[in-house]
Amino acid sequence: MPAPAIRTENLSKSYGSVQALDGLELTVHAGEVFGFLGPNGAGKSTTIRLLLGLARPTAGRAWIFEVDAGDVAAAHRLLAYVPADVALWPQLTGAELLELLAATGPGTDSAYRAELVARFELDLSRPARTYSTGNRQKVALVAAFATRAPLLVLDEPTSGLDPLMELQFRRTVAEARDNGQTVFLCSHQLAEVEAVCDRVAILRAGRLVDVATVPELRRLHRSEVTAEFTGPAPELTDVAGFELLGRADGMLRFSLAGPPAAALRALAAADITALTVREPSLEEIFLDYYGQADR
Template identity: 65%
Template sequence: MPTIDPALPAVEAEGLSKRYGRTLAVDRLDLRIEPGEVFGFLGPNGAGKSTTLRMLLGLARPTAGRARVFGDPAEDVRAAHRHLAHVPADVALWPNLTGAEALELLANLGPGTDLGYRDELVERFDLRLDKPCRAYSTGNRQKVALVAAFATRAPLLVLDEPTSGLDPLMGREFQRCVVEAAARGQAVLLSSHVLAEVEAVCDRVGILRAGRLVQVAGLAELRRLRRHEFHLSFAGPVPAGLAAVPGVADVEVLGEGRVVLTLAGEPAPLLRAVAGDDVVQLSVREPSLEEIFLGYYGEAAR
Protein backbone atom coordinates (compact mmCIF):
# COMPACT_ATOMS: atom_id res chain seq x y z
CA MET A 1 0.00 0.00 0.00
CA PRO A 2 1.43 3.43 -0.94
CA THR A 3 3.03 5.52 1.79
CA ILE A 4 2.07 9.17 2.19
CA ASP A 5 5.04 11.52 2.53
CA PRO A 6 3.72 14.52 4.50
CA ALA A 7 6.79 16.56 3.56
CA LEU A 8 5.78 16.69 -0.11
CA PRO A 9 2.73 18.43 -1.60
CA ALA A 10 0.24 16.00 -3.09
CA VAL A 11 -0.08 18.17 -6.18
CA GLU A 12 2.20 20.99 -7.27
CA ALA A 13 1.74 22.86 -10.53
CA GLU A 14 3.84 25.82 -11.66
CA GLY A 15 3.03 27.88 -14.74
CA LEU A 16 1.04 24.99 -16.18
CA SER A 17 -0.23 25.89 -19.66
CA LYS A 18 -1.84 24.03 -22.53
CA ARG A 19 -2.45 25.36 -26.02
CA TYR A 20 -4.43 23.66 -28.79
CA GLY A 21 -3.58 25.60 -31.93
CA ARG A 22 -4.75 29.16 -31.31
CA THR A 23 -6.79 28.17 -28.26
CA LEU A 24 -5.15 28.63 -24.87
CA ALA A 25 -7.01 26.05 -22.78
CA VAL A 26 -4.98 26.50 -19.58
CA ASP A 27 -2.95 29.62 -18.88
CA ARG A 28 -0.05 29.68 -16.37
CA LEU A 29 -1.82 27.76 -13.64
CA ASP A 30 -0.15 27.58 -10.21
CA LEU A 31 -1.60 25.11 -7.72
CA ARG A 32 -0.54 23.37 -4.53
CA ILE A 33 -2.58 20.74 -2.67
CA GLU A 34 -1.34 19.34 0.61
CA PRO A 35 -1.76 15.80 2.01
CA GLY A 36 -5.01 15.53 3.94
CA GLU A 37 -6.59 18.44 2.05
CA VAL A 38 -9.83 18.25 0.07
CA PHE A 39 -9.54 20.72 -2.78
CA GLY A 40 -12.54 21.63 -4.92
CA PHE A 41 -12.03 22.53 -8.55
CA LEU A 42 -14.80 24.76 -9.88
CA GLY A 43 -15.55 26.67 -13.04
CA PRO A 44 -18.00 27.05 -15.91
CA ASN A 45 -18.07 24.57 -18.76
CA GLY A 46 -15.10 25.12 -21.04
CA ALA A 47 -13.04 26.79 -18.32
CA GLY A 48 -10.21 24.27 -18.68
CA LYS A 49 -10.90 21.94 -15.75
CA SER A 50 -10.73 18.72 -17.78
CA THR A 51 -7.56 19.82 -19.57
CA THR A 52 -5.94 20.65 -16.23
CA LEU A 53 -6.87 17.26 -14.79
CA ARG A 54 -5.51 15.50 -17.87
CA MET A 55 -2.18 17.25 -17.43
CA LEU A 56 -2.07 16.41 -13.72
CA LEU A 57 -2.79 12.78 -14.62
CA GLY A 58 -0.10 12.75 -17.29
CA LEU A 59 -2.66 12.15 -20.03
CA ALA A 60 -1.85 15.43 -21.80
CA ARG A 61 1.56 17.05 -22.14
CA PRO A 62 1.69 20.72 -21.08
CA THR A 63 2.78 23.35 -23.56
CA ALA A 64 4.63 25.11 -20.74
CA GLY A 65 5.14 24.71 -17.02
CA ARG A 66 5.24 21.56 -14.96
CA ALA A 67 3.17 19.46 -12.57
CA ARG A 68 4.26 17.03 -9.89
CA VAL A 69 2.42 14.40 -7.85
CA PHE A 70 4.17 13.78 -4.53
CA GLY A 71 7.39 14.98 -6.13
CA ASP A 72 7.16 12.82 -9.27
CA PRO A 73 6.65 14.54 -12.64
CA ALA A 74 3.05 14.09 -13.79
CA GLU A 75 4.37 13.33 -17.28
CA ASP A 76 6.03 10.21 -15.86
CA VAL A 77 2.71 8.38 -15.75
CA ARG A 78 4.08 5.19 -14.22
CA ALA A 79 5.75 7.02 -11.33
CA ALA A 80 2.98 9.54 -10.68
CA HIS A 81 0.18 6.96 -10.79
CA ARG A 82 1.78 5.00 -7.97
CA HIS A 83 0.43 7.76 -5.73
CA LEU A 84 -3.07 8.27 -7.06
CA ALA A 85 -6.44 6.80 -7.93
CA HIS A 86 -8.68 8.42 -10.52
CA VAL A 87 -12.45 8.36 -11.04
CA PRO A 88 -13.43 9.87 -14.40
CA ALA A 89 -16.69 11.66 -15.14
CA ASP A 90 -17.87 8.91 -17.49
CA VAL A 91 -16.89 5.48 -16.19
CA ALA A 92 -16.42 2.70 -18.76
CA LEU A 93 -16.04 -0.88 -17.54
CA TRP A 94 -15.36 -4.20 -19.23
CA PRO A 95 -18.83 -5.29 -20.41
CA ASN A 96 -18.29 -9.04 -20.08
CA LEU A 97 -16.83 -8.94 -16.57
CA THR A 98 -18.95 -9.04 -13.44
CA GLY A 99 -18.67 -6.23 -10.91
CA ALA A 100 -16.54 -8.47 -8.68
CA GLU A 101 -14.17 -9.28 -11.55
CA ALA A 102 -13.91 -5.60 -12.49
CA LEU A 103 -12.99 -4.69 -8.91
CA GLU A 104 -10.38 -7.43 -8.84
CA LEU A 105 -8.84 -6.24 -12.09
CA LEU A 106 -8.79 -2.63 -10.92
CA ALA A 107 -7.13 -3.73 -7.68
CA ASN A 108 -4.37 -5.43 -9.65
CA LEU A 109 -3.86 -2.34 -11.80
CA GLY A 110 -3.75 0.14 -8.92
CA PRO A 111 -1.22 1.06 -6.23
CA GLY A 112 -2.55 -1.53 -3.77
CA THR A 113 -5.97 -2.24 -2.27
CA ASP A 114 -7.29 -2.66 1.27
CA LEU A 115 -9.55 -5.66 0.64
CA GLY A 116 -11.36 -5.42 3.96
CA TYR A 117 -12.19 -1.77 3.37
CA ARG A 118 -13.28 -2.61 -0.18
CA ASP A 119 -15.78 -5.16 1.15
CA GLU A 120 -17.10 -2.54 3.57
CA LEU A 121 -17.51 -0.03 0.75
CA VAL A 122 -19.39 -2.55 -1.40
CA GLU A 123 -21.94 -2.84 1.41
CA ARG A 124 -22.11 0.89 2.02
CA PHE A 125 -22.70 1.66 -1.65
CA ASP A 126 -25.22 -1.19 -1.95
CA LEU A 127 -23.37 -2.60 -4.95
CA ARG A 128 -24.30 -5.97 -6.44
CA LEU A 129 -21.15 -7.64 -7.74
CA ASP A 130 -22.64 -10.67 -9.46
CA LYS A 131 -24.09 -8.71 -12.40
CA PRO A 132 -22.12 -8.23 -15.64
CA CYS A 133 -20.88 -4.70 -16.12
CA ARG A 134 -22.87 -4.33 -19.35
CA ALA A 135 -26.03 -4.55 -17.22
CA TYR A 136 -24.95 -1.77 -14.85
CA SER A 137 -26.61 1.62 -14.91
CA THR A 138 -24.50 4.78 -15.02
CA GLY A 139 -24.80 5.07 -11.26
CA ASN A 140 -23.65 1.50 -10.64
CA ARG A 141 -20.65 1.92 -12.94
CA GLN A 142 -19.80 5.01 -10.93
CA LYS A 143 -20.08 3.00 -7.69
CA VAL A 144 -17.61 0.41 -8.97
CA ALA A 145 -15.08 3.12 -9.80
CA LEU A 146 -15.58 4.88 -6.45
CA VAL A 147 -15.24 1.67 -4.44
CA ALA A 148 -12.07 0.78 -6.34
CA ALA A 149 -10.58 4.25 -5.84
CA PHE A 150 -11.36 4.63 -2.15
CA ALA A 151 -10.23 1.08 -1.40
CA THR A 152 -6.76 1.74 -2.81
CA ARG A 153 -6.16 4.20 0.02
CA ALA A 154 -4.05 6.03 -2.57
CA PRO A 155 -2.35 9.17 -1.17
CA LEU A 156 -4.14 11.25 -3.84
CA LEU A 157 -7.67 10.79 -5.13
CA VAL A 158 -8.54 12.64 -8.35
CA LEU A 159 -12.32 12.69 -8.68
CA ASP A 160 -13.89 14.21 -11.81
CA GLU A 161 -17.66 14.71 -11.44
CA PRO A 162 -17.70 11.53 -9.32
CA THR A 163 -21.35 11.54 -8.23
CA SER A 164 -22.97 11.79 -11.67
CA GLY A 165 -25.64 9.12 -11.75
CA LEU A 166 -25.74 8.58 -7.98
CA ASP A 167 -28.94 9.10 -6.02
CA PRO A 168 -28.89 11.52 -3.04
CA LEU A 169 -28.41 8.71 -0.49
CA MET A 170 -25.33 7.42 -2.30
CA GLY A 171 -24.16 11.01 -2.72
CA ARG A 172 -24.09 11.38 1.05
CA GLU A 173 -22.17 8.10 1.33
CA PHE A 174 -19.64 9.48 -1.13
CA GLN A 175 -19.21 12.57 1.04
CA ARG A 176 -18.59 10.37 4.08
CA CYS A 177 -15.87 8.51 2.20
CA VAL A 178 -14.17 11.77 1.20
CA VAL A 179 -14.16 13.00 4.80
CA GLU A 180 -12.75 9.66 5.98
CA ALA A 181 -10.04 9.73 3.30
CA ALA A 182 -8.93 13.21 4.37
CA ALA A 183 -8.88 12.12 8.02
CA ARG A 184 -6.44 9.36 7.01
CA GLY A 185 -4.16 11.96 5.43
CA GLN A 186 -5.15 11.39 1.81
CA ALA A 187 -5.44 14.38 -0.51
CA VAL A 188 -8.57 14.72 -2.64
CA LEU A 189 -8.91 16.80 -5.80
CA LEU A 190 -12.63 17.07 -6.53
CA SER A 191 -13.94 18.57 -9.76
CA SER A 192 -17.69 19.00 -9.50
CA HIS A 193 -20.67 20.99 -10.74
CA VAL A 194 -22.57 20.31 -7.51
CA LEU A 195 -21.87 23.37 -5.40
CA ALA A 196 -23.49 21.90 -2.28
CA GLU A 197 -21.30 18.80 -2.59
CA VAL A 198 -18.12 20.87 -2.80
CA GLU A 199 -19.26 23.00 0.11
CA ALA A 200 -19.90 19.90 2.23
CA VAL A 201 -16.46 18.32 1.92
CA CYS A 202 -13.83 20.77 0.65
CA ASP A 203 -11.29 22.75 2.66
CA ARG A 204 -10.45 25.11 -0.21
CA VAL A 205 -11.75 25.74 -3.70
CA GLY A 206 -9.98 26.84 -6.85
CA ILE A 207 -12.02 28.80 -9.35
CA LEU A 208 -11.03 28.39 -12.97
CA ARG A 209 -12.16 30.84 -15.65
CA ALA A 210 -11.08 30.90 -19.29
CA GLY A 211 -8.12 28.68 -18.50
CA ARG A 212 -6.84 30.75 -15.60
CA LEU A 213 -7.02 29.95 -11.91
CA VAL A 214 -8.41 33.33 -10.91
CA GLN A 215 -9.02 32.60 -7.25
CA VAL A 216 -8.27 30.09 -4.52
CA ALA A 217 -10.54 30.53 -1.54
CA GLY A 218 -11.81 28.88 1.60
CA LEU A 219 -15.38 27.89 2.33
CA ALA A 220 -16.40 31.38 3.43
CA GLU A 221 -15.81 32.65 -0.09
CA LEU A 222 -17.59 29.64 -1.55
CA ARG A 223 -20.65 30.38 0.58
CA ARG A 224 -20.58 33.97 -0.64
CA LEU A 225 -20.79 32.65 -4.19
CA ARG A 226 -23.78 30.49 -3.38
CA ARG A 227 -26.84 32.62 -4.06
CA HIS A 228 -30.51 31.83 -4.40
CA GLU A 229 -32.96 33.54 -6.72
CA PHE A 230 -36.21 34.65 -5.07
CA HIS A 231 -39.40 35.42 -6.99
CA LEU A 232 -41.99 37.26 -4.88
CA SER A 233 -45.47 38.50 -5.73
CA PHE A 234 -47.34 40.97 -3.50
CA ALA A 235 -51.02 41.87 -3.40
CA GLY A 236 -49.94 45.51 -3.49
CA PRO A 237 -46.86 47.34 -4.69
CA VAL A 238 -43.38 45.93 -4.14
CA PRO A 239 -42.14 47.20 -0.75
CA ALA A 240 -39.30 49.69 -0.77
CA GLY A 241 -35.95 48.95 0.83
CA LEU A 242 -35.46 45.36 -0.32
CA ALA A 243 -32.03 46.21 -1.72
CA ALA A 244 -30.90 47.20 1.79
CA VAL A 245 -31.69 43.78 3.28
CA PRO A 246 -28.45 41.94 4.22
CA GLY A 247 -27.44 39.53 1.47
CA VAL A 248 -29.89 40.86 -1.12
CA ALA A 249 -28.62 41.94 -4.54
CA ASP A 250 -29.82 42.37 -8.13
CA VAL A 251 -33.32 43.55 -7.20
CA GLU A 252 -35.48 43.76 -10.33
CA VAL A 253 -39.06 44.99 -10.06
CA LEU A 254 -41.16 43.37 -12.78
CA GLY A 255 -44.30 45.43 -12.20
CA GLU A 256 -47.73 44.49 -10.85
CA GLY A 257 -46.31 43.68 -7.42
CA ARG A 258 -43.70 41.23 -8.71
CA VAL A 259 -39.98 41.31 -7.96
CA VAL A 260 -37.02 39.01 -8.51
CA LEU A 261 -33.81 39.25 -6.46
CA THR A 262 -30.82 37.20 -5.42
CA LEU A 263 -29.91 36.36 -1.85
CA ALA A 264 -26.62 35.19 -0.39
CA GLY A 265 -26.74 33.64 3.07
CA GLU A 266 -29.69 32.90 5.32
CA PRO A 267 -33.20 33.91 4.18
CA ALA A 268 -34.35 35.07 7.63
CA PRO A 269 -33.56 38.81 7.13
CA LEU A 270 -35.46 38.88 3.83
CA LEU A 271 -38.45 37.03 5.28
CA ARG A 272 -38.58 39.45 8.20
CA ALA A 273 -38.42 42.39 5.80
CA VAL A 274 -41.53 41.25 3.89
CA ALA A 275 -43.43 39.79 6.86
CA GLY A 276 -45.66 42.86 7.15
CA ASP A 277 -46.57 42.86 3.46
CA ASP A 278 -49.17 40.75 1.73
CA VAL A 279 -47.03 38.11 -0.03
CA VAL A 280 -49.21 36.05 -2.34
CA GLN A 281 -46.50 33.94 -3.95
CA LEU A 282 -42.87 33.07 -3.20
CA SER A 283 -40.59 30.73 -5.09
CA VAL A 284 -36.88 30.03 -4.72
CA ARG A 285 -34.45 28.75 -7.32
CA GLU A 286 -30.78 27.89 -6.88
CA PRO A 287 -28.94 29.10 -10.00
CA SER A 288 -26.73 26.68 -11.85
CA LEU A 289 -23.01 26.84 -11.26
CA GLU A 290 -22.66 28.30 -14.76
CA GLU A 291 -25.04 31.16 -13.90
CA ILE A 292 -23.27 31.81 -10.60
CA PHE A 293 -19.92 32.21 -12.28
CA LEU A 294 -21.28 34.35 -15.10
CA GLY A 295 -22.80 36.70 -12.56
CA TYR A 296 -19.80 36.64 -10.25
CA TYR A 297 -17.38 37.67 -12.98
CA GLY A 298 -19.62 40.23 -14.58
CA GLU A 299 -20.04 38.27 -17.81
CA ALA A 300 -23.83 38.15 -17.83
CA ALA A 301 -24.17 41.47 -19.62
CA ARG A 302 -21.53 40.62 -22.23
Protein backbone atom coordinates in the same frame (compact mmCIF):
# COMPACT_ATOMS: atom_id res chain seq x y z
CA MET B 1 5.92 20.88 5.60
CA PRO B 2 4.89 17.68 3.80
CA ALA B 3 5.16 17.78 0.00
CA PRO B 4 2.06 19.26 -1.64
CA ALA B 5 -0.22 16.65 -3.20
CA ILE B 6 -0.41 18.67 -6.42
CA ARG B 7 1.76 21.54 -7.53
CA THR B 8 1.72 23.24 -10.91
CA GLU B 9 3.95 25.96 -12.28
CA ASN B 10 2.80 27.94 -15.32
CA LEU B 11 0.96 24.81 -16.47
CA SER B 12 -0.34 25.51 -19.97
CA LYS B 13 -1.87 23.58 -22.80
CA SER B 14 -2.98 24.78 -26.19
CA TYR B 15 -4.72 22.86 -28.93
CA GLY B 16 -3.88 24.78 -32.10
CA SER B 17 -5.15 28.27 -31.50
CA VAL B 18 -7.27 27.22 -28.47
CA GLN B 19 -5.55 28.02 -25.17
CA ALA B 20 -7.22 25.32 -23.06
CA LEU B 21 -5.09 26.07 -19.98
CA ASP B 22 -3.10 29.23 -19.49
CA GLY B 23 -0.35 29.48 -16.86
CA LEU B 24 -2.01 27.55 -14.02
CA GLU B 25 -0.27 28.07 -10.65
CA LEU B 26 -1.86 25.75 -8.12
CA THR B 27 -0.87 24.10 -4.85
CA VAL B 28 -3.11 21.45 -3.30
CA HIS B 29 -1.90 20.65 0.22
CA ALA B 30 -1.56 17.08 1.39
CA GLY B 31 -4.67 16.04 3.30
CA GLU B 32 -7.11 18.60 1.95
CA VAL B 33 -10.29 18.10 -0.04
CA PHE B 34 -9.94 20.46 -2.97
CA GLY B 35 -12.75 21.43 -5.34
CA PHE B 36 -11.99 22.34 -8.93
CA LEU B 37 -14.77 24.34 -10.54
CA GLY B 38 -15.49 26.06 -13.79
CA PRO B 39 -18.10 26.21 -16.54
CA ASN B 40 -17.96 23.93 -19.60
CA GLY B 41 -14.75 24.43 -21.52
CA ALA B 42 -12.92 26.18 -18.64
CA GLY B 43 -10.02 23.72 -18.79
CA LYS B 44 -10.78 21.32 -15.93
CA SER B 45 -10.46 18.10 -17.93
CA THR B 46 -7.34 19.45 -19.61
CA THR B 47 -5.81 20.06 -16.17
CA ILE B 48 -6.70 16.52 -15.07
CA ARG B 49 -5.21 15.04 -18.25
CA LEU B 50 -1.97 16.94 -17.58
CA LEU B 51 -1.91 15.85 -13.93
CA LEU B 52 -2.39 12.22 -14.99
CA GLY B 53 0.26 12.43 -17.70
CA LEU B 54 -2.35 11.71 -20.36
CA ALA B 55 -1.35 14.88 -22.21
CA ARG B 56 1.89 16.84 -22.36
CA PRO B 57 1.92 20.49 -21.32
CA THR B 58 2.69 23.08 -24.00
CA ALA B 59 4.50 24.98 -21.23
CA GLY B 60 5.03 24.64 -17.49
CA ARG B 61 5.06 21.58 -15.25
CA ALA B 62 3.01 19.65 -12.73
CA TRP B 63 4.07 17.49 -9.80
CA ILE B 64 2.24 14.86 -7.75
CA PHE B 65 3.88 14.82 -4.31
CA GLU B 66 6.90 16.37 -6.04
CA VAL B 67 7.04 13.57 -8.63
CA ASP B 68 6.87 14.97 -12.16
CA ALA B 69 3.39 14.23 -13.53
CA GLY B 70 5.06 13.15 -16.77
CA ASP B 71 6.76 10.29 -14.88
CA VAL B 72 3.58 8.24 -15.12
CA ALA B 73 4.90 5.02 -13.59
CA ALA B 74 6.03 6.79 -10.41
CA ALA B 75 3.19 9.35 -10.16
CA HIS B 76 0.44 6.74 -10.57
CA ARG B 77 1.71 4.82 -7.57
CA LEU B 78 0.58 7.87 -5.57
CA LEU B 79 -2.89 8.37 -6.98
CA ALA B 80 -6.19 6.77 -7.86
CA TYR B 81 -8.43 8.26 -10.53
CA VAL B 82 -12.16 8.15 -11.20
CA PRO B 83 -12.97 9.41 -14.71
CA ALA B 84 -16.13 11.24 -15.68
CA ASP B 85 -17.16 8.48 -18.09
CA VAL B 86 -16.39 5.15 -16.52
CA ALA B 87 -15.75 2.48 -19.15
CA LEU B 88 -15.47 -1.10 -17.86
CA TRP B 89 -14.71 -4.41 -19.49
CA PRO B 90 -18.28 -5.53 -20.32
CA GLN B 91 -17.90 -9.28 -19.79
CA LEU B 92 -16.33 -9.05 -16.31
CA THR B 93 -18.52 -9.10 -13.19
CA GLY B 94 -18.30 -6.40 -10.54
CA ALA B 95 -16.27 -8.71 -8.31
CA GLU B 96 -13.80 -9.51 -11.11
CA LEU B 97 -13.49 -5.82 -11.96
CA LEU B 98 -12.67 -4.85 -8.38
CA GLU B 99 -10.00 -7.57 -8.25
CA LEU B 100 -8.50 -6.38 -11.54
CA LEU B 101 -8.52 -2.74 -10.50
CA ALA B 102 -6.95 -3.64 -7.14
CA ALA B 103 -4.20 -5.58 -8.89
CA THR B 104 -3.27 -2.65 -11.11
CA GLY B 105 -3.71 0.19 -8.59
CA PRO B 106 -1.63 1.51 -5.70
CA GLY B 107 -2.72 -1.13 -3.13
CA THR B 108 -6.18 -1.92 -1.75
CA ASP B 109 -7.67 -2.29 1.71
CA SER B 110 -9.97 -5.30 1.11
CA ALA B 111 -11.91 -4.96 4.39
CA TYR B 112 -12.73 -1.32 3.68
CA ARG B 113 -13.58 -2.24 0.09
CA ALA B 114 -16.16 -4.77 1.30
CA GLU B 115 -17.64 -2.05 3.52
CA LEU B 116 -17.85 0.30 0.53
CA VAL B 117 -19.50 -2.35 -1.67
CA ALA B 118 -22.23 -2.67 0.97
CA ARG B 119 -22.46 1.08 1.48
CA PHE B 120 -22.90 1.77 -2.24
CA GLU B 121 -25.23 -1.25 -2.60
CA LEU B 122 -23.18 -2.65 -5.44
CA ASP B 123 -24.22 -6.05 -6.80
CA LEU B 124 -20.87 -7.62 -7.61
CA SER B 125 -22.27 -10.77 -9.23
CA ARG B 126 -23.46 -9.03 -12.40
CA PRO B 127 -21.38 -8.46 -15.54
CA ALA B 128 -20.43 -4.85 -16.21
CA ARG B 129 -22.41 -4.72 -19.45
CA THR B 130 -25.61 -4.85 -17.37
CA TYR B 131 -24.55 -1.95 -15.14
CA SER B 132 -26.22 1.44 -15.36
CA THR B 133 -24.09 4.61 -15.57
CA GLY B 134 -24.43 5.06 -11.82
CA ASN B 135 -23.36 1.47 -11.14
CA ARG B 136 -20.28 1.85 -13.33
CA GLN B 137 -19.43 4.99 -11.42
CA LYS B 138 -19.86 3.11 -8.14
CA VAL B 139 -17.38 0.42 -9.24
CA ALA B 140 -14.79 3.08 -10.04
CA LEU B 141 -15.48 4.95 -6.79
CA VAL B 142 -15.27 1.83 -4.63
CA ALA B 143 -12.02 0.79 -6.36
CA ALA B 144 -10.50 4.26 -5.85
CA PHE B 145 -11.63 4.85 -2.26
CA ALA B 146 -10.50 1.37 -1.23
CA THR B 147 -6.92 2.21 -2.18
CA ARG B 148 -4.51 3.78 0.22
CA ALA B 149 -3.42 6.14 -2.59
CA PRO B 150 -2.43 9.43 -0.98
CA LEU B 151 -4.19 11.35 -3.77
CA LEU B 152 -7.66 10.67 -5.19
CA VAL B 153 -8.47 12.49 -8.44
CA LEU B 154 -12.23 12.45 -9.00
CA ASP B 155 -13.69 13.89 -12.21
CA GLU B 156 -17.47 14.44 -11.95
CA PRO B 157 -17.72 11.30 -9.81
CA THR B 158 -21.35 11.59 -8.75
CA SER B 159 -23.11 12.73 -11.92
CA GLY B 160 -24.87 9.34 -12.15
CA LEU B 161 -25.58 8.82 -8.44
CA ASP B 162 -28.98 9.22 -6.79
CA PRO B 163 -29.30 11.51 -3.73
CA LEU B 164 -28.89 8.67 -1.20
CA MET B 165 -25.69 7.50 -2.89
CA GLU B 166 -24.54 11.10 -3.12
CA LEU B 167 -24.75 11.25 0.70
CA GLN B 168 -22.70 8.06 0.94
CA PHE B 169 -20.17 9.64 -1.39
CA ARG B 170 -19.86 12.66 0.90
CA ARG B 171 -19.38 10.41 3.91
CA THR B 172 -16.69 8.45 2.06
CA VAL B 173 -14.81 11.62 1.07
CA ALA B 174 -14.82 12.66 4.75
CA GLU B 175 -13.38 9.25 5.68
CA ALA B 176 -10.64 9.63 3.05
CA ARG B 177 -9.74 12.98 4.56
CA ASP B 178 -9.72 11.51 8.09
CA ASN B 179 -7.43 8.86 6.67
CA GLY B 180 -4.98 11.58 5.57
CA GLN B 181 -5.73 11.20 1.85
CA THR B 182 -5.97 14.21 -0.45
CA VAL B 183 -9.03 14.53 -2.67
CA PHE B 184 -9.05 16.58 -5.88
CA LEU B 185 -12.70 16.86 -6.85
CA CYS B 186 -13.86 18.24 -10.16
CA SER B 187 -17.63 18.71 -9.98
CA HIS B 188 -20.58 20.68 -11.25
CA GLN B 189 -22.57 19.67 -8.16
CA LEU B 190 -21.96 22.82 -6.20
CA ALA B 191 -23.84 21.74 -3.09
CA GLU B 192 -21.56 18.69 -2.95
CA VAL B 193 -18.42 20.82 -3.33
CA GLU B 194 -19.71 23.18 -0.65
CA ALA B 195 -20.36 20.24 1.67
CA VAL B 196 -17.06 18.39 1.32
CA CYS B 197 -14.31 20.76 0.16
CA ASP B 198 -11.82 22.64 2.32
CA ARG B 199 -10.86 24.96 -0.54
CA VAL B 200 -12.03 25.51 -4.08
CA ALA B 201 -10.33 26.79 -7.20
CA ILE B 202 -12.38 28.60 -9.80
CA LEU B 203 -11.27 28.35 -13.39
CA ARG B 204 -12.52 30.34 -16.33
CA ALA B 205 -11.40 30.20 -19.96
CA GLY B 206 -8.20 28.38 -19.01
CA ARG B 207 -7.22 30.81 -16.27
CA LEU B 208 -7.41 30.56 -12.51
CA VAL B 209 -9.88 33.14 -11.19
CA ASP B 210 -9.66 32.45 -7.47
CA VAL B 211 -8.61 29.89 -4.85
CA ALA B 212 -10.26 30.21 -1.46
CA THR B 213 -12.23 28.47 1.25
CA VAL B 214 -16.01 28.61 0.84
CA PRO B 215 -16.37 31.04 3.82
CA GLU B 216 -13.74 33.31 2.23
CA LEU B 217 -15.60 33.24 -1.07
CA ARG B 218 -18.81 34.07 0.77
CA ARG B 219 -17.29 37.14 2.32
CA LEU B 220 -16.44 38.48 -1.14
CA HIS B 221 -19.93 38.02 -2.45
CA ARG B 222 -23.39 39.39 -1.85
CA SER B 223 -25.40 38.51 1.23
CA GLU B 224 -29.12 39.00 1.25
CA VAL B 225 -30.50 41.01 4.17
CA THR B 226 -34.10 41.39 5.30
CA ALA B 227 -34.81 44.11 7.86
CA GLU B 228 -38.15 44.70 9.53
CA PHE B 229 -38.69 48.01 11.28
CA THR B 230 -41.18 50.34 12.89
CA GLY B 231 -41.14 54.05 12.15
CA PRO B 232 -39.03 55.56 9.36
CA ALA B 233 -37.18 53.18 7.01
CA PRO B 234 -33.39 52.91 7.44
CA GLU B 235 -31.50 55.07 4.95
CA LEU B 236 -29.15 52.77 3.05
CA THR B 237 -28.96 54.20 -0.45
CA ASP B 238 -25.51 55.75 0.13
CA VAL B 239 -24.02 52.54 1.56
CA ALA B 240 -21.35 51.05 -0.74
CA GLY B 241 -22.40 47.62 -2.08
CA PHE B 242 -26.10 48.17 -1.27
CA GLU B 243 -28.70 47.04 -3.79
CA LEU B 244 -32.43 47.19 -3.08
CA LEU B 245 -34.26 43.92 -3.80
CA GLY B 246 -37.71 44.76 -2.48
CA ARG B 247 -39.64 46.80 0.02
CA ALA B 248 -43.02 46.59 1.72
CA ASP B 249 -44.67 48.21 4.67
CA GLY B 250 -42.12 48.01 7.53
CA MET B 251 -39.80 45.67 5.58
CA LEU B 252 -36.77 46.12 3.39
CA ARG B 253 -34.89 43.43 1.48
CA PHE B 254 -31.50 44.20 -0.01
CA SER B 255 -28.25 42.62 -1.05
CA LEU B 256 -24.92 43.74 0.29
CA ALA B 257 -21.41 43.26 -1.04
CA GLY B 258 -18.25 43.93 0.94
CA PRO B 259 -17.88 44.78 4.64
CA PRO B 260 -21.21 45.34 6.42
CA ALA B 261 -20.08 48.11 8.83
CA ALA B 262 -21.70 51.05 7.00
CA ALA B 263 -24.97 49.15 6.53
CA LEU B 264 -25.02 48.21 10.21
CA ARG B 265 -24.57 51.86 11.20
CA ALA B 266 -27.46 52.87 8.95
CA LEU B 267 -29.63 50.08 10.36
CA ALA B 268 -28.72 51.03 13.93
CA ALA B 269 -30.15 54.49 13.33
CA ALA B 270 -33.60 52.97 12.62
CA ASP B 271 -35.94 51.01 14.91
CA ILE B 272 -35.21 47.50 13.60
CA THR B 273 -37.50 44.77 14.96
CA ALA B 274 -36.04 41.79 13.06
CA LEU B 275 -33.00 41.20 10.91
CA THR B 276 -32.01 38.14 8.87
CA VAL B 277 -28.84 37.78 6.83
CA ARG B 278 -28.59 34.98 4.30
CA GLU B 279 -25.14 34.15 3.03
CA PRO B 280 -24.81 33.19 -0.63
CA SER B 281 -24.56 29.51 -1.53
CA LEU B 282 -21.61 28.34 -3.58
CA GLU B 283 -24.05 28.11 -6.48
CA GLU B 284 -24.87 31.82 -6.20
CA ILE B 285 -21.18 32.68 -5.93
CA PHE B 286 -20.48 30.58 -8.99
CA LEU B 287 -23.22 32.36 -10.94
CA ASP B 288 -21.79 35.69 -9.78
CA TYR B 289 -18.45 34.74 -11.34
CA TYR B 290 -19.96 33.40 -14.52
CA GLY B 291 -23.01 35.65 -14.88
CA GLN B 292 -24.74 35.18 -18.20
CA ALA B 293 -23.69 38.65 -19.37
CA ASP B 294 -20.01 37.80 -19.61
CA ARG B 295 -19.98 34.10 -20.42
